[in-house]
Amino acid sequence: MLIVAACTRGGTDVSAPIADPLPTTAPVIAAEALQTRGQIVESWILPDLLDDPGQVIGEARRAVYRSVSGLDGGVREVSGAFFRPPGQPPVGGWPVISIGHGTTGIGTDCGPSQESDLLGFWPMVRSYLGEGYAVAMTDYEGLGHSGHHxxxxxxxxxxxxxxxxxxxxxxxxxASARWLGFGNSQGGQAVWASNEVATQYGAGLELVGTVALSPAANVTAMADLAGSQSLTAEQEALLPLVAGGVARYNPKLVEESLLPRLTAEQESRAFSCGADAETLRDELIPPESISLDDERSVAVFRTALRRIALPQTPLSAPMLVINGLADQTILPQWVTAAVEESCRLGGRIQHVEVADAGHGDLGAAAYDVASTWVRDRFAGLPAASTCGDAATVLPAE
Structure with a gap:
């Protein structure tokens, strides 16, 4: 299936195929990795730097925990930030929100748990603590701790x-075994993927649902838009990060000269979250150095993006998807195509679009919808679905 959807920086419509995902089998997980999932390697009390006027923090810790590589099934150590509200938990324990954060970078210094404001994600965490949820926020493998993200x-x-x-x-x-995944952009893709694997991988836990905001579910059209030089300004700025990040587990992108070959030191500096990283990245990997000037190179990049596109498998639990109709990073047509395919696989999805909203801020009404949806899932209420119908559209604010 190819869905035509894109627009150039000038607003002129162009044709860009959104390709079907290429389902990739998860690796065989080593016995040690299975047995040690979630095990704490080390942890620290987070210093009293977080803005907490409502005193919603009962306890806050930064920790390194054991997880599993989706590439080779081996053990990985991952950092994150962990919180619980003050006081006594409800019967059954604190319900848990696991947050997938949006793109910060791909260097080891890009983990939100390293920063006093969680790289801007603290207000979201604080809001959920105030509503009585314990909150986990992974940095993801290779961000905030050793490794390659x-x-x-x-x-x-x-x-x-x-x-x-x-x-x-x-x-x-x-803390309860009942949990919900909440993520935006890169994190929207992360929690969507967690919903797909939760039945098998999440044994011993109970997923009640996931909320994916502006999810990077299927970005395969970036290959074709880059090849035709039709990327939006927002997409063009992101292209070196996407291509460089995906090349970490698709060496063919470098081997076939789609990307310039960097030394380990150059890559580390270019993809860090340091003050000069963006400038250095523009010097080492300017968009024009990403060679997508013929069908062969576009096809190689498109195939790499198809392997990570969602959906890969049916959902395990209900999902709420919210995105902006003016999003110039993850185009709304891309999100709709991914939602429709997940519905076709049997998913129960409520899809909400926000008029005139872009990628980053969907507006207060959208977050109110999400907050209500989260409460309803923990309350055990039936989840609505728009599968087979048009998405609900919220007016612009």
């Missing part, structure tokens, strides 16, 4: 999100 690789991201729940329950024994 496999950017947008869905199995690794899913395992990290689920094992963050296991880690939180190791740290805070009054």
């Amino acid at each position: 496999p950017y947008l690789e869905p199995h690794s991201a899913a395992f990290n999100v689920i094992d963050a729940v296991r880690a939180l329950r190791q740290l805070f024994t009054d």
Whole structure:
């Protein structure tokens, strides 16, 4: 199936095929990796730097926990931030929100748990603590701790999100086994993928649903748009990060000269979150150095993106998807195509679009919808579905 959808920076419509996902089998997981998922390697009390006027923090810790690679099935150590509210938990323990954060970078210094404001994600965490949820936020493999971050690789991201729940329950024994995944952009893809693997990989936990905001579920059209020089300004700025990140587990992109070959030191500096990283990345990997000037090179990049596109398998639990109709990073047509395919596989999805909203801020009404949806899932209420119908559209604010 090819869905035509794109627009150029000038707003002129162009044809760009969104290709079907190429389902990739998860690796065989080593016995040691299975047995140690969520195990705490080390943890620290987070210093008193977080803005907490409402005193919603009962306990806050940064920790390194064990998870699993979605590439080879081996043990990986992953960092994250973990919180529980103050006071006594409800019967059954604190319900858990596992957050998949949006793109910060792909260097080891790009983990939100290293920063006093969680790289801007603290208000989201604080909001959920105030509503009575324990919160786990993985940094993802290779961000915030040693390793090589496999950017947008869905199995690794899913395992990290689920094992963050296991880690939180190791740290805070009054946390429930019932959990919900919440993520935006890269994190939207991560929690969507966690929903797909939860039945098997999430044994011992109970997923009640996932909320995917502006999810990077299927970005295969970036290959064709780059080849025709029709990327939006937002996509063009992101292209070196996407291509460089995906090349980490698709060496063919470098071997076939689609990307410039960097030394280990150059790659580390270019993809860090340091002050000069973006400037250095523009120097070492300017968009024009990504060679997508013929069908062969476009096809190689498209195939790499198809392998990480969602859906890969049916969902395990209900899902809410919200995206903006003016999103110039993850185009709304791409999200619709992914939602429709997941519905076709049997998923129960409520799809909400926000008029005139872009990629980053969907507006207060959208977050109110998400908050209500989260409460209803933990309350055990039936989840609505728009599968087979048009998405609900919220007016612009």
